[in-house]
Amino acid sequence: MQRLEVTxxxxxxxxxxxxxxxxxxxxxxxxxxxxxxxVVTDQTVARLWLPRxxxxxxxxxxxxxxxxxxxxxKTLETAMGVIDALVAAHVHxxxxxxxxxxxxxxxxxxxxxxxxxxxxxxxxxPTTLLxxxxxxxxxxxxxxxxxxxxxIGAFHxxxxxxxxxxxxxxxxxxxxxxxxAEVVKAALVADAAFFAWLEAHAGAVLAREPEALAHAIRRAxxxxxxxxxxxxxxxxxxxxxxxxxxxxxxxEAGAGYGRVLHGEAVATGLxxxxxxxxxxxxxxxxxxxRVRALILRAGLPADPPRIGRARMxxxxxxxxxxxxxRLRLVLLDAxxxxxxxxxxxxxALGALLEERMGT
Amino acid sequence: MQRLEVTxxxxxxxxxxxxxxxxxxxxxxxxxxxxxxxVVTDQTVARLWLPRxxxxxxxxxxxxxxxxxxxxxKTLETAMGVIDALVAAHVHxxxxxxxxxxxxxxxxxxxxxxxxxxxxxxxxxPTTLLxxxxxxxxxxxxxxxxxxxxxIGAFHxxxxxxxxxxxxxxxxxxxxxxxxAEVVKAALVADAAFFAWLEAHAGAVLAREPEALAHAIRRAxxxxxxxxxxxxxxxxxxxxxxxxxxxxxxxEAGAGYGRVLHGEAVATGLxxxxxxxxxxxxxxxxxxxRVRALILRAGLPADPPRIGRARMxxxxxxxxxxxxxRLRLVLLDAxxxxxxxxxxxxxALGALLEERMGT
Numbered sequence: 001m002q003r004l005e006v007t008x009x010x011x012x013x014x015x016x017x018x019x020x021x022x023x024x025x026x027x028x029x030x031x032x033x034x035x036x037x038x039v040v041t042d043q044t045v046a047r048l049w050l051p052r053x054x055x056x057x058x059x060x061x062x063x064x065x066x067x068x069x070x071x072x073x074k075t076l077e078t079a080m081g082v083i084d085a086l087v088a089a090h091v092h093x094x095x096x097x098x099x100x101x102x103x104x105x106x107x108x109x110x111x112x113x114x115x116x117x118x119x120x121x122x123x124x125x126p127t128t129l130l131x132x133x134x135x136x137x138x139x140x141x142x143x144x145x146x147x148x149x150x151x152i153g154a155f156h157x158x159x160x161x162x163x164x165x166x167x168x169x170x171x172x173x174x175x176x177x178x179x180x181a182e183v184v185k186a187a188l189v190a191d192a193a194f195f196a197w198l199e200a201h202a203g204a205v206l207a208r209e210p211e212a213l214a215h216a217i218r219r220a221x222x223x224x225x226x227x228x229x230x231x232x233x234x235x236x237x238x239x240x241x242x243x244x245x246x247x248x249x250x251x252e253a254g255a256g257y258g259r260v261l262h263g264e265a266v267a268t269g270l271x272x273x274x275x276x277x278x279x280x281x282x283x284x285x286x287x288x289x290r291v292r293a294l295i296l297r298a299g300l301p302a303d304p305p306r307i308g309r310a311r312m313x314x315x316x317x318x319x320x321x322x323x324x325x326r327l328r329l330v331l332l333d334a335x336x337x338x339x340x341x342x343x344x345x346x347x348a349l350g351a352l353l354e355e356r357m358g359t
Numbered sequence: 360m361q362r363l364e365v366t367x368x369x370x371x372x373x374x375x376x377x378x379x380x381x382x383x384x385x386x387x388x389x390x391x392x393x394x395x396x397x398v399v400t401d402q403t404v405a406r407l408w409l410p411r412x413x414x415x416x417x418x419x420x421x422x423x424x425x426x427x428x429x430x431x432x433k434t435l436e437t438a439m440g441v442i443d444a445l446v447a448a449h450v451h452x453x454x455x456x457x458x459x460x461x462x463x464x465x466x467x468x469x470x471x472x473x474x475x476x477x478x479x480x481x482x483x484x485p486t487t488l489l490x491x492x493x494x495x496x497x498x499x500x501x502x503x504x505x506x507x508x509x510x511i512g513a514f515h516x517x518x519x520x521x522x523x524x525x526x527x528x529x530x531x532x533x534x535x536x537x538x539x540a541e542v543v544k545a546a547l548v549a550d551a552a553f554f555a556w557l558e559a560h561a562g563a564v565l566a567r568e569p570e571a572l573a574h575a576i577r578r579a580x581x582x583x584x585x586x587x588x589x590x591x592x593x594x595x596x597x598x599x600x601x602x603x604x605x606x607x608x609x610x611e612a613g614a615g616y617g618r619v620l621h622g623e624a625v626a627t628g629l630x631x632x633x634x635x636x637x638x639x640x641x642x643x644x645x646x647x648x649r650v651r652a653l654i655l656r657a658g659l660p661a662d663p664p665r666i667g668r669a670r671m672x673x674x675x676x677x678x679x680x681x682x683x684x685r686l687r688l689v690l691l692d693a694x695x696x697x698x699x700x701x702x703x704x705x706x707a708l709g710a711l712l713e714e715r716m717g718t
Contacts, residue, residue, distance in 0.1 A: 076439065087506035115474070118501060118512045119592070142477060147446035153477045154513060233478070 002218055006137065007229040011157045015137060015221050017214065021164040022100075022125060023055040031160040032123055036095035037062035040082055040109035042069045045101040045127050048170045053100055053125065062098075063089040067108065071258055074104045074144050076152055082112035086120075096121040096159070102128035102175075103135040103262065107153070110141030114156030124158045127167035129179025129213075130263050133186065133220035136161045138228040138238075149249055155233050163221075165214060173299075176206060178263025180298050181244075185270055186220040188291065189240045190227070192336030194219050199290070202297050240338040243330040244269030247304075250315035254307040267300035272356070277332040279348050287335050309353040361577050365496065366588040370516045374496060374580050376573065380523040381459075381484060382414040390519040391482055395454035396421035399441055399468035401428045404460040404486050407529045412459055412484065421457075422448040426467065430617055433463045433503050435511055441471035445479075455480040455518070461487035461534075462494040462621065466512070469500030473515030483517045486526035488538025489622050492545065492579035495520045497587040497597075508608055514592050520580075524573060532658075535565060537622025539657050540603075544629055545579040547650065548599045549586070551695030553578050558649070561656050599697040602689040603628030606663075609674035613666040626659035635711050636691040639703050646694050668712040 001018035014031075021027055039062055041050055046066050065085035067078050086095070099109035099122055106124050113122035124136035142153020168176065180202070187195035197215075198205070204212035224241065231238040247269030252260055274291035277283035295302045304312070316327060326342045333339055360377035373390075380386055398421055400409055405425050424444040426437050445454070458468035458481055465483050472481035483495035501512020527535065539561070546554035556574075557564070563571035583600065590597040607628030611619055633650035636642035654661045663671070675686060685701045692698055 076435075080435065083504065083511060084506075087504060087510060115511050115513060117510060118499065118514050140477065145442065145446060147443075151446060151476060152442060152474050154474060155477050 034096040041100040114154035134182040181267035393455040400459040473513035493541040540622040540626035
C-alpha cells in the first residue's frame with residue numbers, strides 16, 4: 001500500500017493506494033471510525049465490489065443506498081435520495097458516508113455529505129481509474145443542473161481516499177482509457193518527466209500491468225494533491241487542473257450527455273488546448289504533436305464531434321470559468337507548464353474550432 | 360453606524376448596524392462590489408423595503424428573486440428556485456446574492472449561495488430583529504427536510520451583514536418580541552450584566568426606542584460574533600448558542616410549524632432550560648425565576664403547549680444535537696454561563712416535561 005497526504009491544515013487527509021484495501025477491516029476501522037455509516041454505491045459496483053467492502057465492514061452495522069448507474073444520475077434528485085437515506089437511518093452529525101464507485105457516486109455522495117446537517121464526514125472509495133486519479137481527490141462535489149454541469153455543489157474534503165486497485169480489474173477498457181486522459185492532464189499541467197514516462201508506458205498502463213498502473217495513479221494523485229494543498233477552493237493555481245475541461249465540457253454537452261465519456265471529452269479538450277496553444281505561439285508545434293500522439297496511442301479521440309464552431313463557442317461561453325464576461329482558458333506554455341489566461345487571439349480560436357468542428 | 364467584525368481569517372466580515380443603510384450607495388458599492396447581483400427577498404419585504412434597497416443600488420443592474428412569505432417556504436424547492444434564478448441570469452462565480460429579509464430569506468438564499476458553483480458570495484441584509492441579532496451572523500444556512508429542521512444546509516459565511524435598523528419600524532410586534540428571545544438567549548449564554556440591562560430596558564427595547572434597540576442588537580451581535588470566531592463549525596462552544604433550541608425545535612414541531620414563531624418557541628425553551636437547570640441543582644432557583652420573569656415581561660410564552668411529555672421527548676430525540684445516541688442539552692450554571700452536557704438526571708427532565716406538558 002502507498003500512502004500520500006493532502007495537506008489542508010485541519011482538513012488534511014490520506015490517499016491510500018493498493019490492492020485488497022476494500023476488504024481490510026483494520027483500514028476501515030481506522031478511517032471509517034464512526035458508529036453510523038451509510039454506504040452509497042451504484043448498481044454495477046454494488047454487484048461487483050460491495051461484497052468485498054462488506055468483508056472490510058464485517059461485524060459492523062451500516063445502511064446502504066444504491067443509485068442507478070450512469071452520468072444522468074448526477075442530479076439533485078439523486079443527492080436528495082442519499083439525504084433521505086441518511087434521515088431514514090437517523091444518522092447524526094458524527095455519522096459518515098462511504099462512497100463506493102466512480103465519479104458520479106463520489107460527486108453525488110460527497111454533495112449529500114456536504115449538505116446533510118451542514119456537513120458530515122465521508123470517505124471516497126473510488127473504483128474507476130478516473131475517480132482514483134482525479135475526481136475522488138480534492139473535495140469537489142456536486143451535481144448537474146439543466147443549465148449546466150456541476151452548477152450545484154460544494155467544496156467538501158473527504159476524510160480519506162482509499163483506492164483499491166483491484167477494482168480496476170472489472171473496469172471496461174473504454175472507461176480505463178477515459179481515466180487515462182486525466183492522468184495525461186496531470187502530467188501536462190505539472191510534470192514533463194511524467195509525460196515522457198506516460199509516452200513510454202501507455203501500453204503497460206492500459207494493459208493494466210500492476211506496477212505501471214500503480215505508478216500512474218500515484219503520480220497523478222501526487223500532482224493533484226500538491227495543487228489542491230496550495231489552492232483548495234480554486235482561486236488560483238487549481239484552475240490549471242481544468243486544462244482541457246472548458247473544451248471538454250462543451251464537447252460533452254454538444255454531443256449530448258452520455259454519448260461521450262467525460263474522460264474522452266477531456267482527451268479531445270487536451271488536444272485542442274495544446275494545438276491552440278501552438279497556434280497562438282505559446283507552445284512549440286512539436287509539443288502539441290506529442291499530445292495528439294499520446295491521446296491517439298491511448299485509443300482516445302483526438303478530434304471533436306463536428307457540432308460546429310458557433311455551437312461550440314456558445315457552449316463554452318456558458319462555462320462557469322468565465323470571469324467578468326471574458327472567457328479564461330487554460331493553455332500550455334510547455335509540456336508540464338500550464339497557465340490560465342484571457343489573453344489569447346480569439347480569431348485564431350474561432351478558426352481552429354471551425355477547422356475541427358465545421359461552421 | 361456601528362461596526363463589528365466577525366474574525367475568521369480569510370472569511371472575516373463586518374457587521375454594520377444603523378439607520379438608513381439599505382439606501383446608501385457608497386456602502387453597497389463597497390460591500391456588494393460584484394458586477395452581477397441577485398437580490399433575494401420575500402413578498403412582504405419586497406413591498407416594504409425593496410424600494411429603499413433600489414435607491415442603494417441606483418444605476419446598477421441586478422436580478423431579483425421574490426419568494427413567497429412564511430416559514431413553510433424554507434425548503435429545498437425554494438432554494439433551487441434561487442439557483443434557477445442565478446442560472447437564468449448567467450451569474451458567474453464572482454457574482455453575489457443580496458439576501459433582504461428575515462431568517463427564512465437569509466437561510467434559503469445563503470444555502471443557494473453556498474451551493475451555486477460550489478459557493479458564491481452573499482450579503483445578509485436582515486430586516487427582522489431575529490435576523491439582525493442572530494440568524495444573519497455566523498454563516499449557518501439551510502432548509503428544512505420533511506424529517507427535521509435545517510437537515511439540509513451548509514456553513515457559508517456572508518461577505519457582510521448590513522442591518523438597517525429602519526426596517527424594524529415595519530416589523531409586527533409579535534415578531535419583534537420573538538427576536539427579543541434570541542437577545543435574551545445571547546445574554547444568558549455569555550453576559551450576566553447584559554441580562555440585567557435587559558431586565559431594566561426590556562420595555563424600551565420593545566417600544567423600539569432607537570438607542571435601546573441599537574444597544575441590544577449590538578451587544579447580541581458582539582456575543583455571537585465572539586463565539587463564532589472561536590468555533591465556526593459548531594464543534595465546541597458554538598453549541599452553547601443552541602440554549603433553549605433543543606426544547607424550542609421540539610415545541611415548534613409539536614405545535615405544528617407556523618403556529619408558534621421560532622423565537623417564541625426559543626423563549627419557552629429558555630425557560631425550560633433554566634428551570635431544568637435549577638431542578639438538577641446547577642442553577643439557583645431564583646435565577647431561573649428571573650429568566651421566566653423576563654420572558655413573561657417581554658410578552659413571550661413561558662410555558663409550552665400541552666403536547667405531552669412522550670411526544671416532546673420523541674421530538675427532542677430526533678434533534679440533530681444527539682451525539683453517540685445520548686441527547687446533549689445546553690444548560691445554565693449561572694445567568695451568563697451555559698454548558699453543553701449529557702450529564703443530567705433524565706427522570707427529572709421527564710417529570711418537568713410532564714408537569715408542563717401533560718403525559
